[in-house]
Amino acid sequence: MKTISENACFGGTQGVYSHQSSSCNCEMTFGLFLPEEAQNGPVPVLWYLSGLTCTHENAMTKAAAQGWAAEHGIALVFPDTSPRGDDVADDEAYDLGKGAGFYVNATQDPWKPHFQMWDYIADELPALLAENFALDMERQGITGHSMGGHGALTLAMNLPGRYRSVSAFAPITNPSASDWGRKQLTAYLGEDESGWSKHDATLLMAEKGFDGPILIDQGANDQFLDLLKPEALSEAIAKRRQQAIFRMQPGYDHSYFFVSTFMEDHVAFHADALYAG
């Protein structure tokens, strides 16, 4: 593991690190905010998964999360959204290939050799973090924005017991039925849709739900509402009687101005779960 940078930030440290990923077969970069409390022992962890076109850097610089994480003594992990490098397959479209890993393990060429983001986020990166930093991996929460909200929700429901709480900002909720989803799941997983369901938050909610609290914020003026389909997940949550708070926020769009506005609430929500019991 290589240290790219470390900056003092809200009494703790905002670091950027890279490492050779065995899942993705390339050098991967991630951001990690450690609060001051990490100097004295392991702290709880909140994962933040980013959206289309993002790297590890977007949320780290624009989501205004570190101040609230410092207040609650929580670490923040900011992974990249896809494998990177000259020999990694890509597409001209912004929503396929680099910057658009969709948090799945690709089974199809040309994506298969590198696009194993599910394994990277679910297994490889947590193991690396646990080995190298003062993190309490028994206390993890997960959140994300847009494609990252999709990742957070699908990881949380597929890995019961792993995360105590899950939240999302304007998540892609029903990729099997959206142009943000069908194209990518076809490319990465193939045309047989039976393999898609574990990567669709709405279908997962209908099938199994989440064993903890959920918080979702969605801007009512989001320019991508037709692709995000909040109504699909919202309905599934209500049908299941899933413990959840779903907030439709009037006036807000899809930008980081929306994300940063409600970050305080999301970090506090996770802190409640991470410090309970």
Place this chain on the structure above:
Amino acid sequence: MKTISENACFGGTQGVYSHQSSSCNCEMTFGLFLPEEAQNGPVPVLWYLSGLTCTHENAMTKAAAQGWAAEHGIALVFPDTSPRGDDVADDEAYDLGKGAGFYVNATQDPWKPHFQMWDYIADELPALLAENFALDMERQGITGHSMGGHGALTLAMNLPGRYRSVSAFAPITNPSASDWGRKQLTAYLGEDESGWSKHDATLLMAEKGFDGPILIDQGANDQFLDLLKPEALSEAIAKRRQQAIFRMQPGYDHSYFFVSTFMEDHVAFHADALYAG
């Protein structure tokens, strides 16, 4: 005036606008955060001047200021740092020309036709803002980072009565004696150093001081300490018995991780002054 974008943000609106500037003879862009309170009448204004290489956008996305401004019902103005456009003179160095206006009125060619940032910030932009937005121009404060801290301090001391409070993050304090200053003041104002003194916060502090409170934060691990020279202004403040708080912050560098960390304190500091009396 043209609206580039408006995003809901912390209950208010983060806007970006452009206009033909008569001072700079080019199209200029600025950011303006208006808190919810601006819907009911004029609100106080806090100016944020940015540093070298920045545009109107850096602080707007990375300084995490809007949340605190919303809490105090204060507007934030984010001007650009120089004139822009294909016919505007530039230099290959990052610290001269575009992105490096240094908040002066150039008297020398090739800079003179466009680089009139002092007039732009002191006169033209305030008049435009007063005409178009619900801002209480009797209640203004000013802050900035690095070159923008230099701008904030020099504007505040040269325009007594204009700003109720001034603060700065890692300001260039003594440009007459620094490589961040001598090069630019020579280029923009000419070799006669007598014209430089109104653009040197340390000299201004010795000569006249500021008729209100000052807050300055400086990171002790700032990679540019030799250029910023905090000791020069610090000494001048103490000699003058100027009302001021100067904080040397252990561990912090020159980045926006430093700026965002202490933004809450700066906005609260200005709010105290803006709502007093």
